Amino acid sequence: MDRTPLSLGRPRAERADAARNREQLLAVAREMVAELGADKVTMDGLAEGAGLGKGTVYRRFGTRAGIFHALLDDDEHAFQREVLAGPPPLGPGASPLERLVAYGRSRIAFLTAHITIVRSALDHHRAVPAEGGSAFTQAHIRMLLGRAGTGVADLDSLTVQLTSALEGPFMIFLALPGTGPEPSAEADAAFERRARPLGDSWQTLVERVCRRA
Secondary structure, X not given: OOOOOOOOOOOOOOOHHHHHHHHHHHHHHHXXXXXXXXXXXXXXXXXXXXXXXXXXXXXXXXXXXXHHHHHHHHHHHHHHHHHHHOOOOOOEOEOHHHHHHHHHHHHHHHHHHOHHHHHHOOOOOOOOOOOOOHHHHHHHHHHHHHHHOOOOOOHHHHHHHHHHOOOHHHHHHHHOOOOOXXXXXXXXXXXXXXXXXXXXXXXXXXHHHOOOO
């Protein structure tokens, strides 16, 4: 079994009431995204919809972007469990190259399905976007490259470059039609159409990288 040095657990156990509030807030936030669209989700609206005080929402998420970061984090944990313990080729049991191909395709599909949430998780008050799943992606790719026997001397630099081909900001900007803050539904549909060729390109890239000279 692969022993990727990552922890899926949260830093510390939550109090029972705090955990209940968190699950309630996330459930209501998902309903609001589905019914109203991500741009209509606000801190005050979430508090009202969940029947909780505004202070509870602000303490939990900090900012509006924090709501979407929490939604994404929740789904990231489920995705990572599939990678670490799910069926091959995404999970253990396939060759390193097969797993690299499957990971890239699955990651692209994940970001495609979550593009609205990923985009809304960007905090425009920060110099860089939230990390999201990039640390997991980088560690997983580095592990698989080490097992693939690529013959590449600097696997760490190669890992960074391959990670950048999959992760949030890169994929988000592929979907943006221009410089406007809220991409259109047409842009999201165009991104969906690009998901398969992006997966094909990822497969071509890693197959060439892993081909020994």
